[in-house]
Amino acid sequence: MPHESASRAPRSLAELFFVFNRLALQGFGGVLPIAQRELVERERWLTNSEFVELLSAGQVLPGPNVVNLSLMFGDRHFGWRGAFAAMAGMLLAPLAIVIALAALYAQLAELPRVAGAMRGMGAVAAGLVLASAAKLLPTLRAHPLGPGAAASIALAAFVAVAVLRVPLVWMIAVLGGLSMALVWWRLARKQGAE
Amino acid sequence: MSAVILGWSDLGALFAHFLLLSLLAIGGAIATAPDMHRYLVVEQKWLSDTQFSSSVALAQAAPGPNLLFVAVLGWNLAGALGVLVSMLGILIPSTTLALGASRWARERRTTRGVRAFVAGMAPLTLGLLVATGWLLAEPFVGDGQQRLGALALIAMTLFVMLKTKRSPLWLIGLGALAGALSV
Numbered sequence: 263m264p265h266e267s268a269s270r271a272p273r274s275l276a277e278l279f280f281v282f283n284r285l286a287l288q289g290f291g292g293v294l295p296i297a298q299r300e301l302v303e304r305e306r307w308l309t310n311s312e313f314v315e316l317l318s319a320g321q322v323l324p325g326p327n328v329v330n331l332s333l334m335f336g337d338r339h340f341g342w343r344g345a346f347a348a349m350a351g352m353l354l355a356p357l358a359i360v361i362a363l364a365a366l367y368a369q370l371a372e373l374p375r376v377a378g379a380m381r382g383m384g385a386v387a388a389g390l391v392l393a394s395a396a397k398l399l400p401t402l403r404a405h406p407l408g409p410g411a412a413a414s415i416a417l418a419a420f421v422a423v424a425v426l427r428v429p430l431v432w433m434i435a436v437l438g439g440l441s442m443a444l445v446w447w448r449l450a451r452k453q454g455a456e
Numbered sequence: 457m458s459a460v461i462l463g464w465s466d467l468g469a470l471f472a473h474f475l476l477l478s479l480l481a482i483g484g485a486i487a488t489a490p491d492m493h494r495y496l497v498v499e500q501k502w503l504s505d506t507q508f509s510s511s512v513a514l515a516q517a518a519p520g521p522n523l524l525f526v527a528v529l530g531w532n533l534a535g536a537l538g539v540l541v542s543m544l545g546i547l548i549p550s551t552t553l554a555l556g557a558s559r560w561a562r563e564r565r566t567t568r569g570v571r572a573f574v575a576g577m578a579p580l581t582l583g584l585l586v587a588t589g590w591l592l593a594e595p596f597v598g599d600g601q602q603r604l605g606a607l608a609l610i611a612m613t614l615f616v617m618l619k620t621k622r623s624p625l626w627l628i629g630l631g632a633l634a635g636a637l638s639v
Contacts, residue, residue, distance in 0.1 A: 286520045293521050323557055324478060325550025326485045326523040333551055334558045345555055356520020357527055361539060363514055364531045375636045381506070382635020383513040385596045385606040386627045389613025390516060391486065392589035396618060399582055405575060412579045419583025423490045424590045427498065430480050430491035434580065442576030449568050 270306045272339055275347040281305055282332050282351030293328045293352070301335070308335070328352065406448050407441075415441050462502065462534045467541050470533065474526070474545025481550060482577050485523040487584040488546075490591050492529065505595040507532055512592055517628045605638055 272278040285300040286293055301308050308316065316331050323330055329349060336348030370376040405412035419437055422428040462470070473495055477488040489512065496503045503511075511532055515525035523546070530542030564570050596606035613627050 289519055289521065323550065323554045324481045325547075325554055326481070326521050328521050329523060329547070330550070330554045330558075333554050337555055337558070342555065345551075349551065352521060353524075356518065356524055357539075357543075360515055360518040360520065360524045360528055361531055361536075363518055364511070364528045367510070367514060368532075374639045378639035379632040379636040380510040380513060381596060381602065382605075382609060382631035382633070382638070383517055383628055384506075384509040384592065384631075385609040385635075386613050386624075386631030387509070387513040387516040388589050388592035388596070389610040390617065390624050390627070391585060391592060392610065393614050393617035395582060395585040395589060396614065398585065402579060402582065405578060406571075407575075407579075415579035416583035416586070419580045420587045420590070423584060424587035427494050429494065430488060430584075431476065434480055434482075438577060438580050441579060442572050445576045446568060446572035449571060453568070 268306055268308050268312060272305075272307060272344075275340055275343060278336055278340065278344055279347045279351035281307075282336075282348045283355055286352045286356050289328075289356075297328055297331065406445050406452075411444070462538070466500075466502075467534060467537065470538075471541045471545045474542055475549055478546045478549040479553070481546070482581060484581075485521075485526060485546060486588055487581060489525070489588045490584065492526075493591050496529065496533070502533055503529070509592055509595050513628075516624075517632075605634065609634060 272281065281300060285297050288300075289297075298310075298313055302310055302313050316334055329352060332348035332352045333345045336344035336346070338344070340347065367376070367380070371380075399413075399416070402412040402416065403409045407415075415437065419433060422433045422437065423430065477491060480491075481488045493508055497505055497508050508529070511528040512525045515522060515528050518524065526542050526546045527539050530538035530540070532538070534541070593606065593610055596602045597610075599606075609631050613631075616622050616627055617624065
């Protein structure tokens with residue numbers, strides 16, 4: 263797929279580390295939108311289409327998408343040292359902040375107002391996850407199995423995990439295997455028809 | 457710090473479980489939250505429901521990848537050692553695989569195998585995302601005294617996130633304020 267390539271590239275491991283550090287520290291409630299703005303629009307290290315490609319590869323693989331994205335981007339420029347620098351930039355400072363908050367919280371948790379505040383934040387956190395699910399569910403409309411079948415599989419996954427409490431490994435092995443086999447078969451039929 | 461003291465064999469079991477979850481975290485680390493809840497709260501009883509939910513909330517409130525809720529869980533389980541064990545467990549397999557397989561997958565992204573894998577996983581990823589939100593809301597919505605307030609906060613969050621461009625930071629702050637004042 264030909265497309266124009268990015269106009270700039272990271273010059274050093276340190277620059278890679280600091281740019282990923284900067285974008286991670288801005289990422290309240292999700293780093294992905296910030297990553298697009300910083301890497302594509304501000305640094306011009308990637309074009310939009312390159313960003314989408316990297317993200318797609320990151321989604322195929324297990325692991326946090328943005329961490330995978332930082333690894334692959336760093337690897338592309340400086341090999342494994344680049345991968346490590348980008349991932350460290352993404353994780354180290356936020357890790358220190360969140361642990362400091364957790365340590366502080368453990369000492370303050372006895373206070374009823376702090377416990378109340380955490381319950382309120384917990385309810386909002388649940389709402390944030392549900393909101394991102396609501397934003398992403400419409401992508402099933404374009405699913406190769408059709409929206410009805412894809413939504414049924416999503417519902418089955420929800421029931422298996424939230425209601426029946428099936429271990430994730432079994433749910434993915436059985437339901438994921440079935441879903442992938444169905445898509446494989448559907449794509450094969452489509453290719454045969456063309 | 458933590459009510460339960462984890463021994464070395466417990467830490468080993470935790471590490472092994474997170475190594476496995478790392479490879480199952482397709483669609484992001486948050487997709488493994490329901491299974492972490494099942495393992496840590498229901499099966500091992502190392503953490504309470506509230507501890508689990510507030511760990512996730514704390515990580516959402518702080519800047520950085522959502523993955524860091526794993527570090528907070530580790531901290532609540534066994535302090536600094538817990539952070540090390542849980543983060544290494546959740547990161548080593550997926551990062552190794554990402555580095556090894558990214559070029560391979562990039563070259564073959566149009567083949568039927570890779571497309572079947574991506575498209576086949578998509579509905580599961582979304583079902584898991586809804587399950588995560590559900591399990592996070594359960595301790596608040598399931599408690600009669602907190603039900604109305606929690607439902608109001610969740611409804612408000614959904615509305616603001618879907619209909620406006622406001623930062624989630626405002627909502628986290630508002631949730632904290634509402635929770636503190638409700639005591």
